[in-house]
Amino acid sequence: DTGVSQDPRHKITKRGQNVTFRCDPISEHNRLYWYRQTLGQGPEFLTYFQNEAQLEKSRLLSDRFSAERPKGSFSTLEIQRTEQGDSAMYLCASSFWGQGSYQETQYFGPGTRLLVL
Amino acid sequence: AQRVTQPEKLLSVFKGAPVELKCNYSYSGSPELFWYVQYSRQRLQLLLRHISRESIKGFTADLNKGETSFHLKKPFAQEEDSAMYYCALMGAGSYQLTFGKGTKLSVIP
Numbered sequence: 348d349t350g351v352s353q354d355p356r357h358k359i360t361k362r363g364q365n366v367t368f369r370c371d372p373i374s375e376h377n378r379l380y381w382y383r384q385t386l387g388q389g390p391e392f393l394t395y396f397q398n399e400a401q402l403e404k405s406r407l408l409s410d411r412f413s414a415e416r417p418k419g420s421f422s423t424l425e426i427q428r429t430e431q432g433d434s435a436m437y438l439c440a441s442s443f444w445g446q447g448s449y450q451e452t453q454y455f456g457p458g459t460r461l462l463v464l
Numbered sequence: 465a466q467r468v469t470q471p472e473k474l475l476s477v478f479k480g481a482p483v484e485l486k487c488n489y490s491y492s493g494s495p496e497l498f499w500y501v502q503y504s505r506q507r508l509q510l511l512l513r514h515i516s517r518e519s520i521k522g523f524t525a526d527l528n529k530g531e532t533s534f535h536l537k538k539p540f541a542q543e544e545d546s547a548m549y550y551c552a553l554m555g556a557g558s559y560q561l562t563f564g565k566g567t568k569l570s571v572i573p
Contacts (some may be wrong), residue, residue, distance in 0.1 A: 350507070362490030378559070380559075387565065388566075389550050389565050389566050390561070390563050392560040392562070395560060429531075444559075450516075451559070452510055460516045
């Protein structure tokens with residue numbers, strides 16, 4: 348499968364613990380996105396990378412959240428001091444955008460489901 | 465602020481009946497509109513975008529700027545169309561998608 352992959356697929360943690368999720372985008376995709384989806388809602392944008400640069404962060408991304416994409420390939424999303432309200436599906440998406448592109452399609456991964464007890 | 469509204473959480477239709485999934489948006493400008501679909505136990509995937517003006521799996525959607533709507537239609541529903549459908553908007557010069565809450569389509573055999 349050459350699509351976007353995410354690890355782990357499920358994570359159960361206790362309140363106050365730190366968790367880290369990984370996203371591997373489609374090879375050669377230069378854009379990478381993180382979204383969060385809570386029950387009954389559509390995905391909500393969290394942050395976006397163009398290559399290794401983090402260009403936008405949503406106000407949903409509190410100081411406890413940090414995302415990196417160190418070499419412009421895979422990305423990690425860390426949540427420190429987790430709270431029960433962080434329980435959600437965390438989705439990663441990737442796309443390619445370059446000179447001459449006129450359409451962009453975001454391809455989504457399967458998500459990481461986080462449950463904070 | 466941009467917003468996408470999908471008024472129906474659940475839509476049930478009989479096989480062979482027409483389907484219309486409603487989507488209204490709020491955006492001051494010219495957005496790009498999308499429909500994403502999530503089949504059971506599968507990842508979210510793009511179904512169609514307004515700019516392509518194409519029909520995918522028999523579905524079409526027309527952007528109505530006057531009514532700020534982008535309803536998804538199919539003349540004859542099939543059982544395999546049962547899924548969660550999300551309408552999404554991308555603002556001009558933007559890269560983030562704003563999604564609606566989704567409509568679950570159930571096609572009754």
